[in-house]
Structures are given as C-alpha cells and as structure tokens.
Amino acid sequence: MGRRCIGQEKFGFVLERGKPSSLDALVELIDWAPIDGALGMISSAAKGEPAWPPLSLFRAMLLSVWYDLSDVKLAEALDDRASFRRFCGFSVSEPTPERTAFVGFRRTLVAHGLDKVLFEQITDQLKAQAIQVKTGTLVDATIIASASEIDGEGYWVKHKGRPAVHGFKAHVGADADIVEEIAVSPANVNDGKAGPDALPDNPGEVYADSAYRGSHFGDAVRAKGGTPRVIATAMWGRDEAETLARLDAWNQPIHRIRGRIETIFGTWKRSYGLRRMRWRGLAKAAMQIRLTAIA
Structure with missing residues (x-):
C-alpha cells in the first residue's frame, strides 16, 4: 500500500491562512529533503489504508515537543489549527492523523535508530548556519x-x-x-x-x-x-x-x-x-x- 498524497489544496489554503506563523519561518530554516530521505526507509503497510508521509509525522513530533502535547492533544490540535496543518503539509480540508499514527511512528523511529540519525542531520545543518x-x-x-x-x-x-x-x-x-x-x-x-x-x-x-x-x-x-x-x-x-x-x-x-x-x-x-x-x-x-x- 502506498503513502497518502497530502497538501493538494495548498494554493487555496495559502490564500486563507491569514497572518504568518512562526512555524512558517521554521519550515524555511531546515533543508527537509535529506530528512525525508532518512525517513524513506519507513515502509508502507502492505494492507489497509495508505500510510501517512513520514516527514509529516516527524514534523508533528516536533510540534508535540514545542507545545508540550500528548498524542491525543496533538491529534486534536493538528485537526484544528491552520498553522499546524501548514507546518506538517496538510491542506485545509483533508483529514489528519489519529493518535495511533504517532504511536506507531515513534515505535518505528526507535526500532531503526532513526532518532539519532535525524538529530545528527539537523544538528549538522544548524552548525553549518551558525555565525x-x-x-x-x-x-x-x-x-x-x-x-x-x-x-x-x-x-x-x-x-x-x-x-x-x-x-x-x-x-x-x-x-x-x-x-x-x-x-x-x-x-x-x-x-x-x-x-x-x-x-x-x-x-x-x-x-x-x-x-x-x-x-x-x-x-x-x-x-x-x-x-x-x-x-x-x-x-x-x-x-x-x-x-x-x-x-x-x-x-x-x-x-x-x-x-x-x-x-x-x-x-x-x-x-x-x-x-x-x-x-x-x-x-x-x-x-x-x-x-x-x-x-
């Protein structure tokens, strides 16, 4: 089973988003392509619904840290807040992950040691930008x-x-x-x-x-x-x-x-x-x- 294709209403969503959020600036701070590449090893399930894009789930994990959110509160906020949707790549009208998606994603990060890989990649980028x-x-x-x-x-x-x-x-x-x-x-x-x-x-x-x-x-x-x-x-x-x-x-x-x-x-x-x-x-x-x- 393939992954979901999200953010298809991006143009209309941008028109409606109103005042920019600090999260919009954070998106520009990091080159997300290598992060997405590191997460590419996370395979999609052979059966069931299409999987959520791993990069979107990783960004959601960062939101849970910044705003001190449990999995339940993160799912609710992602469904409700426009700035959270934009940061994770979701359009205004499409569904967002349930709590169980974050549980499974964390389990996969731990199983493959990807938390250390992601930490090293982002740290290297920030060190390269340091004055x-x-x-x-x-x-x-x-x-x-x-x-x-x-x-x-x-x-x-x-x-x-x-x-x-x-x-x-x-x-x-x-x-x-x-x-x-x-x-x-x-x-x-x-x-x-x-x-x-x-x-x-x-x-x-x-x-x-x-x-x-x-x-x-x-x-x-x-x-x-x-x-x-x-x-x-x-x-x-x-x-x-x-x-x-x-x-x-x-x-x-x-x-x-x-x-x-x-x-x-x-x-x-x-x-x-x-x-x-x-x-x-x-x-x-x-x-x-x-x-x-x-x-």
Whole structure:
C-alpha cells in the first residue's frame, strides 16, 4: 500500500491562512529533503489504508515537543489549527492523523535508530548556519524522572540534599546553544564514565565540573583532539593561601563558561516539558531527549 498524497489544496489554503506563523519561518530554516530521505526507509503497510508521509509525522513530533502535547492533544490540535496543518503539509480540508499514527511512528523511529540519525542531520545543518566560530565544548548531565517508577530500565539516584529520583540521565556535549552530542543512560551511571559518549569530534577545550575529573574522561577528550578543562577539587602546594589562590584561579573561568549549559537544561525542562519522560524504556527516553534537543 502506498503513502497518502497530502497538501493538494495548498494554493487555496495559502490564500486563507491569514497572518504568518512562526512555524512558517521554521519550515524555511531546515533543508527537509535529506530528512525525508532518512525517513524513506519507513515502509508502507502492505494492507489497509495508505500510510501517512513520514516527514509529516516527524514534523508533528516536533510540534508535540514545542507545545508540550500528548498524542491525543496533538491529534486534536493538528485537526484544528491552520498553522499546524501548514507546518506538517496538510491542506485545509483533508483529514489528519489519529493518535495511533504517532504511536506507531515513534515505535518505528526507535526500532531503526532513526532518532539519532535525524538529530545528527539537523544538528549538522544548524552548525553549518551558525555565525560563531567553535571555541570549545560544554559537557554535563541532567537527571530526568522516568514515566513510571516500575520502569525496569530506569534507576534510582539520590544527590545530597535532594529527594531520590527514579529515571534516566542525559549526558550532553554542547557548543554555545547547539547540542552536538547526546548519550542517555540510567540515572545511576557516573557522569565521568558516560562523559566520553557525549563528546563531539574535535571538541576544542572541554569544560566540565568535578564529576569528570580522572583519566577516563581526560584521555577520551585528548583522543578526540581536545583539551580537558575540568573543575579541580584540590591542588598540592607548600603554602595554603597560595595553593587556594591557584585553585580558585583555575576553577573560576571554568565555572563561568561551563555554567552556560544549565540554560540548555533549563529550557528543556521549563519550556519543553522534559521534567519527566513520557514513555517507558531507555530507547524511548533517548528518543524523547533527542527530539527535545532538535526542537
């Protein structure tokens, strides 16, 4: 069975759409052809109704992140909102996907590892458009609560002075506002152990907190051509005052630069609903985190 041909009333739809939406500008930001090509491996069912175009479903997934929508609310909004229809390529009069279409599409993304492919393709495009020259990489991790405490792939973790959390950990390597690399693990995995998986190629100077001290992370940074800049917890010296001054002189610039990554985590959780996972399992958690990073 083939795929649906959508957007056939585009000319008439454009005439009726009224004031442009920010979503219209977002369509122009990305070259969607390679994204559509990556999704081309998603086959249509041999029987039943024609399949929805994968690119339209992927754009709908981005809408669910931007507007923090469940599958049910996303289906309702896509049916009702003109800007959502335009962004996903639907005309004013044709039907739009039901909730089950998004469930099946996510399952297919996870099964084929396409969330990582799409993240890398869009990140490469955004990096190519960036005006600033890369000067370094910020590496850190954030804990995100699982959808349910009975999720067997999540894990409990407790930090001093905070309540215990059952969930996952997103390990991130970022340059300014662009997240370049992501690794996802159960919440109890040590930052320094998983940190190398969050390093992009040619990371430059890598800024990280004291959880990343040690040869495992430092060697991984140097192996990729970078220079570790990790918060130190102690230094040797004969004079206490002079040693503390050297320690502070080393740490302060790192604190100032490394802290910028907290803005990324704050935006994920405050604006895009990533305080808690929506679905169970490590693979789906990784997909949700990558979709949020793309958004």
